[in-house]
Amino acid sequence: MSRDALVTDLYQLTMLAAYHELGMHEPASFELFARHLPRQRGFLLIAGLETVLDFLADLRFEASELDWLAGTGQFRPGFLDWLAGFRFRGEVLAVPEGTALFADEPWLRITASLPEAQLVESRLMNLMHFQTLVATKAARCVLAARGRRLVDFGLRRAHGAEAAVLAARASYLAGFAGTATVEAGRRFGIPVFGTMAHSFVQAHDSEAEAFAGYARAHPGRANLLIDTYDVEAAARETVALSKQGVPVRGVRIDSGDLGDLARRVRGILDEGGCGGTDIIASGNVDESAIERLVSEDAPIDAFGIGTRLDTSADAPYLDCAYKLEEYAGRPRRKRSAGKATWPGRKQVWRSLDSSGRIARDLVALDGEPAEGQPLLRPVMKGGRRTGEPESLEAVRERAAATLASLPAKARRLDAPEPPIAVISAGIRSAAARIDREHPIA
């Protein structure tokens, strides 16, 4: 989206107008965290930070946007003049992308003047919520696949174009081999894969003719779709093509009993001298289907995962929140029914056991003594990045390491149990102090 400044909730602008009028420009710290994990998730694989930093660095209101706001009649001219000079000049601490986190652990902390820290909420959450959602779903697929290649096929049922492109990014950093979405290749350098559609086969008078035409147009690269009519007949046509000297890189099965069909097809291909031709399975695939097919040793080399990945179909949203933790030097706390927050600026300290698995996460106040590795690091100061953008390859390596460090209970697909972070004594006593000073009737 080119016009990110208006990709915001109206209340951010009406609150800013009030902050401006009231002269409330003191430093505020907000943290983004998950209140709870979805029942089907044992961890969250945090993703989206690089896109958030781009958003923060580029944030400004264009003249046409200010004109539009003026036309609503809801804002005073002095405020709009001030918005014209608005830039994000704050500080960001964050866990690096590809880190696993659990409930109550901050993903990121923004410290900036109150209006700056407030305004960025909507788009910041929009970017990180979705990428973390999909990276987590993708990571579960990666764990289930035990080394088999996974490719994102989700564009057509992703929720818009940005969702498709960011889902490709999130699944790649979680360990996918690549995506079918071309724009994600262009924008992020992610490897792009493709096969063919049923329409290609249907448009020809015979399947054999369709296969020959496609394979000759893409010598050595062709992946043929073999389930338009009869899968085994199509596998035999693939063998025949190869015997004519036209090599086929892979075949895709998109319907039916994928395990059973893959075994039959593997037999036909191997017998016909096509041992090097891969079998790709797709069609309503998710991590449970992958786990089942892998556990029965189905001869599937790669999975194409579409709709259920890009929509995170079994858990299409996360209960995350961006909350004010400190303003003008004082810790703050929300106490709404069922949605109370822990106050203060926090750090997450992670301790591993001797086998490299996560032994304990501690959430403590900034500056409170603690053991372990601190996960939040400074990534932006004065509105500028503190270092170069991280490469997706570096993030992939971190994600692989973080997945390997998860306790078995958090990794398992069915009824996973996420570790519970320890909340420090400092945070608990700060919360108690606020409650004492401002008792709820």
Place this chain on the structure above:
Amino acid sequence: MSRDALVTDLYQLTMLAAYHELGMHEPASFELFARHLPRQRGFLLIAGLETVLDFLADLRFEASELDWLAGTGQFRPGFLDWLAGFRFRGEVLAVPEGTALFADEPWLRITASLPEAQLVESRLMNLMHFQTLVATKAARCVLAARGRRLVDFGLRRAHGAEAAVLAARASYLAGFAGTATVEAGRRFGIPVFGTMAHSFVQAHDSEAEAFAGYARAHPGRANLLIDTYDVEAAARETVALSKQGVPVRGVRIDSGDLGDLARRVRGILDEGGCGGTDIIASGNVDESAIERLVSEDAPIDAFGIGTRLDTSADAPYLDCAYKLEEYAGRPRRKRSAGKATWPGRKQVWRSLDSSGRIARDLVALDGEPAEGQPLLRPVMKGGRRTGEPESLEAVRERAAATLASLPAKARRLDAPEPPIAVISAGIRSAAARIDREHPIA
């Protein structure tokens, strides 16, 4: 997204390269339809056509995109030269936005040279699938709300910025009063609404001070969030403010038992002379919560519906498909296990009963004699719109009429039963003929 041409699956481009090489440029007809409705849906409210027509009219490959494609080494120069001149010059028939449809009924038909009709698949589905998904979810909320106002609050957990903006559009055309997403107001002229966040209250030393500051900055327009600490105390603060001559338009409750709290707050407001102050409810609201609160007569004037609307949380995708139905004058049919399609270019004929409810939908071949009103209309010829873009207001009126025409079984929220379209004799005999001519072993 500015670069729509690469918002596509790689296989569209590899198929196009083969079509180009094989000289396959004859006219093809593809149709987009739902194979099945999700279990929780009794109808689909079709949306997204105007954005699809914009996409088709503007589709072209920029030089930088062609350079990127050349750099992949997967495409021959002659093909890329041809892509440089690629435009969509085809014909589109479609049901107007805001029409309710059921399984097996085409939403839209594209007739164009095979490469044109093929390439547009991915983005076309991406646009219409999502908008129809959200319009349908929104329509269920509208049916449940029985006249209460509904506002889209979903930006932060929508799947990206485009999803947020298109969800605002889809819910507005389904009958919502507006959205909190500012960019949707700017782009589509949708009314934009807002309240305040908990952080605004927390940043002040007292809630009363926060309310006063906000209400004075937005005289006559302020909606106050009253659940940061204690809802009833906050309602009394609202009354006090109004007694000081500072009017409050509405109060929002975002947690707890919304019905019970609304009754208590209504009592406090009415007793304090604030009978004109609205109560807005939000927080995990969906159509079931609305139906429950409306049926118990909770004094709620408006609902803010966020995450569950923008992600269509209980059914986050539709089983829709874009399939080749005819090529070079001959009907085509896919026969994959569980995914067979009806061949030929089709029209949907709708008959209403004397009370204006849908009595029968018939899907017939183009030109086959049929009764009722034809739902698909020409909207694009030679790559140009046949008329002016429809206003969202006109679509809203159509949506209201179509919802009123639904049978009660399709309208109900729990275990709805969608009508089943009759498939004409002409389509059935065309399918049988194809199966006879190309028997599956």
